[in-house]
Amino acid sequence: MNKKWTMPKLSLVIIAIAFLWIKTYVSYYAAFSIQIDNMMQGIILFINPLSFLLLIFGVALFIKKERNRNIYVIATSTVLTLIIFSNMVFYRFFNDFITLPVLFQTSNFGDLGGSAFENIYWTDALYFIDILVLIAIVKLKPSFVGFRETAKINRRAYFLVAIATFFFNLGLAETERPQLLTRTFDREMLVKNIGTYNYHLYDVYLQSKQSAQRALADSSELVDVNNYVETKKIKSAGQYHGIAEGKNLIVVKLESTQNFVINNEMNGETVTPFLNSLTEDKDTIYMDNFYHQTEQGKTSDSEFLLDNSLYPLGRGAVFFTHSGNEYHTLTDSLNDEGYFTSAMHANNKSFWNRDIVYNNFGYDRYYSLPDYTVGEGEAVNWGMKDIPFFQQSVDHMKEMDQPFYSKMITLTNHHPFYLDEEDKFIEEYDSNSGTLNRYFQTVRYTDEAIKEFFTSLKESGLYEDSIIVMYGDHYGISENHNAAMSQYMDKEITPFESTQLQRVPMFIHVPGSDIGTTDHSLAGQIDLKPTIQNLMGIDTGNSIQFGQDIFSEENDDFVILRDGRFITEDLVYAGETCWDKETGEETDMEACAPFKERADEELAYNDEIIYGDLLRFYDAKNGRLIEDDTLVEE
Ligand code: GP9
Ligand code: MN
Numbered sequence: 001m002n003k004k005w006t007m008p009k010l011s012l013v014i015i016a017i018a019f020l021w022i023k024t025y026v027s028y029y030a031a032f033s034i035q036i037d038n039m040m041q042g043i044i045l046f047i048n049p050l051s052f053l054l055l056i057f058g059v060a061l062f063i064k065k066e067r068n069r070n071i072y073v074i075a076t077s078t079v080l081t082l083i084i085f086s087n088m089v090f091y092r093f094f095n096d097f098i099t100l101p102v103l104f105q106t107s108n109f110g111d112l113g114g115s116a117f118e119n120i121y122w123t124d125a126l127y128f129i130d131i132l133v134l135i136a137i138v139k140l141k142p143s144f145v146g147f148r149e150t151a152k153i154n155r156r157a158y159f160l161v162a163i164a165t166f167f168f169n170l171g172l173a174e175t176e177r178p179q180l181l182t183r184t185f186d187r188e189m190l191v192k193n194i195g196t197y198n199y200h201l202y203d204v205y206l207q208s209k210q211s212a213q214r215a216l217a218d219s220s221e222l223v224d225v226n227n228y229v230e231t232k233k234i235k236s237a238g239q240y241h242g243i244a245e246g247k248n249l250i251v252v253k254l255e256s257t258q259n260f261v262i263n264n265e266m267n268g269e270t271v272t273p274f275l276n277s278l279t280e281d282k283d284t285i286y287m288d289n290f291y292h293q294t295e296q297g298k299t300s301d302s303e304f305l306l307d308n309s310l311y312p313l314g315r316g317a318v319f320f321t322h323s324g325n326e327y328h329t330l331t332d333s334l335n336d337e338g339y340f341t342s343a344m345h346a347n348n349k350s351f352w353n354r355d356i357v358y359n360n361f362g363y364d365r366y367y368s369l370p371d372y373t374v375g376e377g378e379a380v381n382w383g384m385k386d387i388p389f390f391q392q393s394v395d396h397m398k399e400m401d402q403p404f405y406s407k408m409i410t411l412t413n414h415h416p417f418y419l420d421e422e423d424k425f426i427e428e429y430d431s432n433s434g435t436l437n438r439y440f441q442t443v444r445y446t447d448e449a450i451k452e453f454f455t456s457l458k459e460s461g462l463y464e465d466s467i468i469v470m471y472g473d474h475y476g477i478s479e480n481h482n483a484a485m486s487q488y489m490d491k492e493i494t495p496f497e498s499t500q501l502q503r504v505p506m507f508i509h510v511p512g513s514d515i516g517t518t519d520h521s522l523a524g525q526i527d528l529k530p531t532i533q534n535l536m537g538i539d540t541g542n543s544i545q546f547g548q549d550i551f552s553e554e555n556d557d558f559v560i561l562r563d564g565r566f567i568t569e570d571l572v573y574a575g576e577t578c579w580d581k582e583t584g585e586e587t588d589m590e591a592c593a594p595f596k597e598r599a600d601e602e603l604a605y606n607d608e609i610i611y612g613d614l615l616r617f618y619d620a621k622n623g624r625l626i627e628d629d630t631l632v633e634e
Contacts, residue, residue, distance in 0.1 A: 092480070
């Protein structure tokens, strides 16, 4: 038996590695628009796919039969290509990389329908060409590749090289980005430094670690969290306390609505005439400095913020990953006041795991798709149009016991922003981004729907006894459309501008209240729960939460976005840079440093609560820790 092994000149393994290496590298530029700031980053980006490819294809060296080895090589190439491909399509939609928890949200992917299709281009087929080449070699020209069994000693050498490549890569990455693996809010940074494949491995590791965290958590961990939360507590009731006490509470979550459309024009056309009129209305407070704080869980993250005044997670959707945790929600507090509580959204009930979560959050009823009649021409894009949705929702409200709380979720203004001809009230915009061009039209449509909703409420007689809160859930136009946005805004979209674009509109409308004003206070979705509770005259006393009542004078002007960016009175921290808010120019990092520490601390405490399911150790009514023993007795 010939034990001598020489690396064949054209081993299928080497060819497959070379193909995938090139392909992964090309995808960084072609599909993921990864930016390189210096030569070192360029080198890291180039070598980062290699270590993983060497390791995974190295397994082939243990396979003795040629046929099996070929099958392994081709199958591995296919799986890795599918990983790139799925990330690519996901990135086009979410401007982000897939995480394990998101991947398991399969029910959502099914429902993406037109959106997913919109994000697959025929040129994507090019990514699979190398696999065809590998198959062609094996089938048509097997002599092109040499095959030999691999001797133990050579395998060892091979794996040593692979492991050395891995540590070389990690070493370079650590010099470029210290603490890379411990500060992972930014997935792009991870992919840039350790490569797509190692990033996914790391994600699997994180996921397992988090599962262990809950099992190991105990009540003592709440002590530090509680001390921190105490420092944020507002002692006295804010202005407008109890102004809507006993009224019906209607919260409308406006899909993908960013603040830049309010009081703005597009080619001479008003985008949101009705919402604009509310900014001048005598009974409406309009907040124009209000930020969304969502991440991968998008709409569901905004709902999580509303109900809990906790941040969602940096990766995955908390609605999926921690749906069964103990929470002390806004809905619970309204239930305690005798409200009939419901959520209304004309979509599959399991989307974002809502049916499970709403139940846990305490909603008495979820009006989902089967509760609506979607007539001919009443569906577009992702499903039921907003206008009939609001109409039928008011019909449901008329049947409800009062006072009620209804959370309504609009849908028409969702990517890819398609409309039927008869629902287009204004023209498209004229940039190179069809997404942005259509966005103005769908926002305009939703504006019309809200106007009609107000009319129906008045006709139903419910209006006078209700308070209506409306907020945008997250951006509709991602950074992938910066060029088009830059054309519309007539300025360069720097990380500073991008952050300012994360503002979403927020309205509080209390009929007959005379509270009308435009409030410039700095606030975010995390403040919705305590603010609404204050308006409803509910004591927020002992809750563990990070938000503050917007209308309290003790409120601090500091908003933390879920990806670690933050906004203060004078500064914005974004893209690892400190920006002067007034000039929009870069400023000394020292100015941001103390805030950065606090932002990181707050997010870390938040994650401890969620990962450890710590609220199960806390009695929110009495503000007491529940010792483990008591828990066992229960
Ligand atoms: C789906 C709707 C949209 O039910 O809430 O969710 P999003 O994609 O915006 O998170
Ligand atoms: Mn949404």
